[in-house]
Amino acid sequence: MSENYIKLDASFISFGNAVGKKEYEGPLGERFDMHCTDDRYGKETWESAESEMQRLAFNSALAKKDLRFEDIGALFAGDLLNQCVGSAYGLCGCNIPYFGLYGACSTCGEGIMLASILATHGVYERVAAVTSSHNCSAERQYRNPIEYGSQRTPTSQWTVTGSGAFIIGNENAGKVKIRAAMPGCVIDKGINDANNMGAAMTPAVCDTLVRFFKASRTHPDEYDLIITGDLGHEGASILRKFMDIEGYPLGDNYTDCGILIFNKEAQDTHAGGSGCGCSASVLSAFVLPEMERGRYKKVIFVASGAMMSPDMIKQGESIPAIGHLLVFET
Amino acid sequence: MSENYIKLDASFISFGNAVGKKEYEGPLGERFDMHCTDDRYGKETWESAESEMQRLAFNSALAKKDLRFEDIGALFAGDLLNQCVGSAYGLCGCNIPYFGLYGACSTCGEGIMLASILATHGVYERVAAVTSSHNCSAERQYRNPIEYGSQRTPTSQWTVTGSGAFIIGNENAGKVKIRAAMPGCVIDKGINDANNMGAAMTPAVCDTLVRFFKASRTHPDEYDLIITGDLGHEGASILRKFMDIEGYPLGDNYTDCGILIFNKEAQDTHAGGSGCGCSASVLSAFVLPEMERGRYKKVIFVASGAMMSPDMIKQGESIPAIGHLLVFET
Numbered sequence: 001m002s003e004n005y006i007k008l009d010a011s012f013i014s015f016g017n018a019v020g021k022k023e024y025e026g027p028l029g030e031r032f033d034m035h036c037t038d039d040r041y042g043k044e045t046w047e048s049a050e051s052e053m054q055r056l057a058f059n060s061a062l063a064k065k066d067l068r069f070e071d072i073g074a075l076f077a078g079d080l081l082n083q084c085v086g087s088a089y090g091l092c093g094c095n096i097p098y099f100g101l102y103g104a105c106s107t108c109g110e111g112i113m114l115a116s117i118l119a120t121h122g123v124y125e126r127v128a129a130v131t132s133s134h135n136c137s138a139e140r141q142y143r144n145p146i147e148y149g150s151q152r153t154p155t156s157q158w159t160v161t162g163s164g165a166f167i168i169g170n171e172n173a174g175k176v177k178i179r180a181a182m183p184g185c186v187i188d189k190g191i192n193d194a195n196n197m198g199a200a201m202t203p204a205v206c207d208t209l210v211r212f213f214k215a216s217r218t219h220p221d222e223y224d225l226i227i228t229g230d231l232g233h234e235g236a237s238i239l240r241k242f243m244d245i246e247g248y249p250l251g252d253n254y255t256d257c258g259i260l261i262f263n264k265e266a267q268d269t270h271a272g273g274s275g276c277g278c279s280a281s282v283l284s285a286f287v288l289p290e291m292e293r294g295r296y297k298k299v300i301f302v303a304s305g306a307m308m309s310p311d312m313i314k315q316g317e318s319i320p321a322i323g324h325l326l327v328f329e330t
Numbered sequence: 331m332s333e334n335y336i337k338l339d340a341s342f343i344s345f346g347n348a349v350g351k352k353e354y355e356g357p358l359g360e361r362f363d364m365h366c367t368d369d370r371y372g373k374e375t376w377e378s379a380e381s382e383m384q385r386l387a388f389n390s391a392l393a394k395k396d397l398r399f400e401d402i403g404a405l406f407a408g409d410l411l412n413q414c415v416g417s418a419y420g421l422c423g424c425n426i427p428y429f430g431l432y433g434a435c436s437t438c439g440e441g442i443m444l445a446s447i448l449a450t451h452g453v454y455e456r457v458a459a460v461t462s463s464h465n466c467s468a469e470r471q472y473r474n475p476i477e478y479g480s481q482r483t484p485t486s487q488w489t490v491t492g493s494g495a496f497i498i499g500n501e502n503a504g505k506v507k508i509r510a511a512m513p514g515c516v517i518d519k520g521i522n523d524a525n526n527m528g529a530a531m532t533p534a535v536c537d538t539l540v541r542f543f544k545a546s547r548t549h550p551d552e553y554d555l556i557i558t559g560d561l562g563h564e565g566a567s568i569l570r571k572f573m574d575i576e577g578y579p580l581g582d583n584y585t586d587c588g589i590l591i592f593n594k595e596a597q598d599t600h601a602g603g604s605g606c607g608c609s610a611s612v613l614s615a616f617v618l619p620e621m622e623r624g625r626y627k628k629v630i631f632v633a634s635g636a637m638m639s640p641d642m643i644k645q646g647e648s649i650p651a652i653g654h655l656l657v658f659e660t
Contacts, residue, residue, distance in 0.1 A: 002425055322430075
């Protein structure tokens with residue numbers, strides 16, 4: 001059954017985001033709705049700051065279309081923190097039916113996909129998808145607290161401090177349409193370097209892309225933009241090689257959210273950005289606005305996630321990964 | 331939008347489960363498909379044993395109807411482990427489109443709900459929902475390694491070692507129909523005792539039940555069975571009081587998966603069973619088979635989850651919770 005893609009008739013009603021200081025200082029800085037100069041968003045802990053970003057991103061998306069909590073039928077949300085507490089605590093009190101997700105950095109794509117299925121079939125009129133990551137909470141949990149000043153490897157990615165929120169309705173509700181989805185399968189090709197997520201995730205992204213091109217009988221050059229999130233510089237270069245071998249070479253229309261969000265040299269971010277908040281903030285601040293302006297008409301977005309935990313790596317296991325594909329059109 | 335319930339036209343094609351030694355020794359012991367006498371399922375670590383239980387439960391559900399991986403359109407899966415690795419590692423290699431969930435102990439209900447929505451609308455012909463918990467992996471992660479021999483409080487629940495898998499199709503595919511769903515909202519009433527999950531989850535379960543009875547204009551005594559999973563003895567007794575106050579008193583037709591799975595006195599399990607695997611194994615080994623045999627015709631199942639993490643409790647936060655409601659009929 002993994003050969004078929006899902007046809008959708010949904011669209012983006014609104015979207016919003018909130019990011020940290022480093023993201024604001026990057027190439028997309030002025031495009032974000034909100035930023036915070038100390039990454040704390042007025043909170044005592046990094047975890048609470050991440051929850052606050054989700055709350056603000058969601059409120060920003062609602063405010064742009066004068067919507068309220070009661071206008072939203074259901075919420076899909078998730079993040080990188082253990083037990084997805086960034087979402088549960090950030091969105092507690094909205095009184096909106098809540099579906100918690102865990103898709104690692106692919107959560108943004110997974111949430112938009114499930115929200116679009118519900119909107120397409122009229123289960124709810126408006127469905128939201130919210131996600132986030134925070135550099136300080138993620139580094140402490142997955143690797144070391146940032147205060148340790150650990151040296152980073154060249155292939156390591158920089159977890160983005162940011163949140164993105166999307167409100168999705170039926171086909172006529174918004175300008176950018178969501179036309180198709182190809183959910184990813186969990187794939188593990190034996191990569192066990194927790195500092196090279198790009199290499200671990202690329203086989204899963206390649207698998208989904210190839211399945212989609214075959215099923216849709218389309219080719220990469222038919223799309224104005226193919227954007228992954230977040231393979232970073234390392235993963236994106238591997239993906240190009242894999243896609244060449246598969247007979248679907250990616251041209252100048254291909255890039256990655258983790259490449260766009262930071263200035264690699266000036267910001268010392270090594271292989272680029274990562275984290276649920278990376279693709280969510282780049283999608284909501286750059287891809288969708290540029291589609292609304294007419295720069296891109298037909299876009300493929302593949303959200304990628306590494307489904308490991310630090311414990312599994314310590315136990316000698318390798319890294320399973322996933323890539324969820326969506327097609328947007330204006 | 332939280333006042334409406336979702337109408338569904340889905341049914342259970344098959345279901346399967348695998349449990350540990352203590353669960354096999356409990357009142358439902360002989361009903362489970364598989365058990366293991368040392369809870370390791372032939373693996374080196376508790377985490378890998380949990381993954382193996384998911385694989386076995388899913389394979390058991392498939393085998394009962396002579397189905398294969400390629401017959402399943404999509405998988406919804408999740409568990410209690412950090413980054414939901416029980417599911418990602420257990421179901422890696424199936425080559426089935428995968429949606430990772432995090433709903434704490436409510437994951438079983440969340441997965442069946444989303445799978446039923448997809449089956450109702452024909453997105454896929456067959457959709458699976460799989461979940462698990464393991465006493466040793468969960469205790470180590472949430473509280474202390476079992477080797478420490480920590481003393482347990484009277485309100486603490488015993489995390490079930492078990493996994494349940496459900497294969498869902500359209501209305502005509504199976505005998506037990508899934509007629510309605512009322513997804514839960516995240517609710518936090520200020521409980522911050524990590525050893526009293528029953529008290530933390532009860533307000534969320536009560537909220538969903540009351541919203542459902544109001545929306546469906548039905549009353550608790552119209553159902554043959556109302557079963558929560560897993561409030562345990564403590565939460566179930568609180569729920570009875572809350573429902574009395576709300577004007578929907580629960581009668582003898584009410585029980586809880588955490589109450590059914592263990593013999594409280596003989597097995598020293600204090601407030602009863604808990605964990606994603608508790609409601610999943612009780613549902614698949616007791617509730618659904620008894621419905622197929624004709625003992626129950628109309629059943630409400632509410633899967634409850636405590637959406638906290640140990641870190642948030644250490645940071646002084648209270649426990650947000652959720653309750654997802656489903657209506658089954660034969």
